[in-house]
Amino acid sequence: EIQNKDALQKSFKEMISTLPKGNCWGCFEDLCQYQGFWLFSTFLQGALSAQQQFQAQPTDIILCSSPRTGTAWLKSLTFATITRTLYDDSTTPLLSKMPHDVVPFMEFDHAQFSTNRHLGIPLLATHLPYSLLPRSIIDSGCKLIYICRDPKDTFVSLYHFAARYSKSQNTQPIQLDEAFELFYEGVSPYGPYWDHVLGYWKASLEHPDKLMFLKYEELVEDTVLYLKKIAAYMGYPFSSEEQQQWVPENIVKMCSFENLSGLEVNKTGRHREGQGNLGLENNIYFRKGKPGDWKNYLTTEMAQRLDQRTMQKLSGSGLSL
Numbered sequence: 001e002i003q004n005k006d007a008l009q010k011s012f013k014e015m016i017s018t019l020p021k022g023n024c025w026g027c028f029e030d031l032c033q034y035q036g037f038w039l040f041s042t043f044l045q046g047a048l049s050a051q052q053q054f055q056a057q058p059t060d061i062i063l064c065s066s067p068r069t070g071t072a073w074l075k076s077l078t079f080a081t082i083t084r085t086l087y088d089d090s091t092t093p094l095l096s097k098m099p100h101d102v103v104p105f106m107e108f109d110h111a112q113f114s115t116n117r118h119l120g121i122p123l124l125a126t127h128l129p130y131s132l133l134p135r136s137i138i139d140s141g142c143k144l145i146y147i148c149r150d151p152k153d154t155f156v157s158l159y160h161f162a163a164r165y166s167k168s169q170n171t172q173p174i175q176l177d178e179a180f181e182l183f184y185e186g187v188s189p190y191g192p193y194w195d196h197v198l199g200y201w202k203a204s205l206e207h208p209d210k211l212m213f214l215k216y217e218e219l220v221e222d223t224v225l226y227l228k229k230i231a232a233y234m235g236y237p238f239s240s241e242e243q244q245q246w247v248p249e250n251i252v253k254m255c256s257f258e259n260l261s262g263l264e265v266n267k268t269g270r271h272r273e274g275q276g277n278l279g280l281e282n283n284i285y286f287r288k289g290k291p292g293d294w295k296n297y298l299t300t301e302m303a304q305r306l307d308q309r310t311m312q313k314l315s316g317s318g319l320s321l
């Protein structure tokens, strides 16, 4: 079986080596274009493995997103909600593990992920576009939650992440202007960003009971309201007694940017240790957590161009960002 696995990985690698390549954003490997999307080859390889091997359970809840749109926050909120009867404020794993270590990614943390599934917590995450999800996710009828964000803030967050990553790896950092043009053209990790959003948006219109579509800005605006909706959707609704005891409010407080970013594990801890280039400081995932930070980085002209692109890409979809 191990031989088979090795042969499979080898064939994925060979296929990937034939794909069109795009700028690496100062990271350790080029992006490659696969079925309309730009992925780092390591994660594409993980995605192809997941497509072959991943067996979704009908009870699974899959958190889906493009990078830098609020993934870690959604992980912490859903994890805290689902585990609220197992742990209290002083025992929750969120105090000692960063959100990406409590809810693994399907396409990065494949090995870790199979062990985590035994803990009985049905949460998993992925950055894959809807069209590249393993077939068994769709067939199993499990629930999906998608989060997206204003493309301008997503870009600014992505740019900073790439720059920080380069610094930690001593690679040549990407410049803001160059990153902007790449993002605009769709050559960004898991991009084109708009196509990623639209894939999930259309699926949410077709299967509203199977896909909950969220926006980061709305979640910021009224986190408690949305957390209650998310909890009910996941099948873990807050009882009226819990609501009287401020359980939703306490989860929101625990998962707030201020609280999580101030925890020792998220200030000084490290993530994916021992996995070479994938190892990172946890604090790279916590930057500002504010909608509208693009104003501090984009010129008026850049913002207008990106807005126009967004309008053009989303036109006729019924979605605005």
Ligand code: A3P
Pocket: 065, 066, 067, 068, 069, 070, 071, 072, 073, 153, 156, 157, 158, 160, 255, 256, 257, 258, 260, 285, 286, 287, 288, 289, 290, 293
């Ligand atoms: P900024 O770079 O704009 O600050 P992801 O988790 O998908 O990588 O998204 C990262 C973005 O979410 C970053 O945005 C990060 O600061 C923000 N973020 C992280 N934790 C958060 C939290 N608990 N609440 C709100 N935003 C958070």
